[in-house]
Amino acid sequence: KNEVEQSPQNLTAQEGEFITINCSYSVGISALHWLQQHPGGGIVSLFMLSSGKKKHGRLIATINIQEKHSSLHITASHPRDSAVYICAVQGSGSRLTFGEGTQLTVNP
Amino acid sequence: EPEVTQTPSHQVTQMGQEVILRCVPISNHLYFYWYRQILGQKVEFLVSFYNNEISEKSEIFDDQFSVERPDGSNFTLKIRSTKLEDSAMYFCASSALGPNTGELFFGEGSRLTVL
Numbered sequence: 001k002n003e004v005e006q007s008p009q010n011l012t013a014q015e016g017e018f019i020t021i022n023c024s025y026s027v028g029i030s031a032l033h034w035l036q037q038h039p040g041g042g043i044v045s046l047f048m049l050s051s052g053k054k055k056h057g058r059l060i061a062t063i064n065i066q067e068k069h070s071s072l073h074i075t076a077s078h079p080r081d082s083a084v085y086i087c088a089v090q091g092s093g094s095r096l097t098f099g100e101g102t103q104l105t106v107n108p
Numbered sequence: 109e110p111e112v113t114q115t116p117s118h119q120v121t122q123m124g125q126e127v128i129l130r131c132v133p134i135s136n137h138l139y140f141y142w143y144r145q146i147l148g149q150k151v152e153f154l155v156s157f158y159n160n161e162i163s164e165k166s167e168i169f170d171d172q173f174s175v176e177r178p179d180g181s182n183f184t185l186k187i188r189s190t191k192l193e194d195s196a197m198y199f200c201a202s203s204a205l206g207p208n209t210g211e212l213f214f215g216e217g218s219r220l221t222v223l
Contacts, residue, residue, distance in 0.1 A: 031209075033212065035214075040216070041145075041197055041216070041217045041219070042214065042215075042216040042217060043151070043199060043201075043214040043217075044214065045211050045212050045213065045214065048210075048211055048212075086150075086151065088151070093156075093163075093164045094139070094141070094156035094158075094163050094164045094206075095153035095156065095164055095166065096143075096151075096153055096212075097153070098150045098151040098152070099150065100150050101150065
């Protein structure tokens, strides 16, 4: 069983839709990261969370430590949001353990 | 906006050759990392580096791999004798603060193809 599970694996939405991507993990963590990987391969950090909720523009990330679960929400989705969204968890050390990613496609 | 830069963007090499991938982290950052992503697979941790020494390394990071910060600005990953299975995208990352507290900044990646 993977330590980090994301769902769905693939998601297609229409422009303007509200999107949710889920991440569950099986180990104790000190922080959880949401990352965006562009079609060219580059990775951008979106959020780092250890509790509660964070918001940046149209993106919202939440985490429930007790349930070992995090969600990434995108409001008013746009075609430029099309990318792979990756959940990664950090334990007591410095390494991140990554999920498989969610491929999001937003159609105009 | 400051960024992490990596060179080369793509390198093709023959099996058994040595490869050095270079990274210039953001200038005031103190923590440095290498990750890799084999095509179609998830990103994997290789090594973290702080205060001129390795903080943590994964099972992937065997004796064929080494890292160095030779001049206070560059951070390099060397693969001594490349294998076919080393073909992957290699990402450098840096952070100002330590694990659990600092946002990570990634480079655009160096694609390594071993023939």
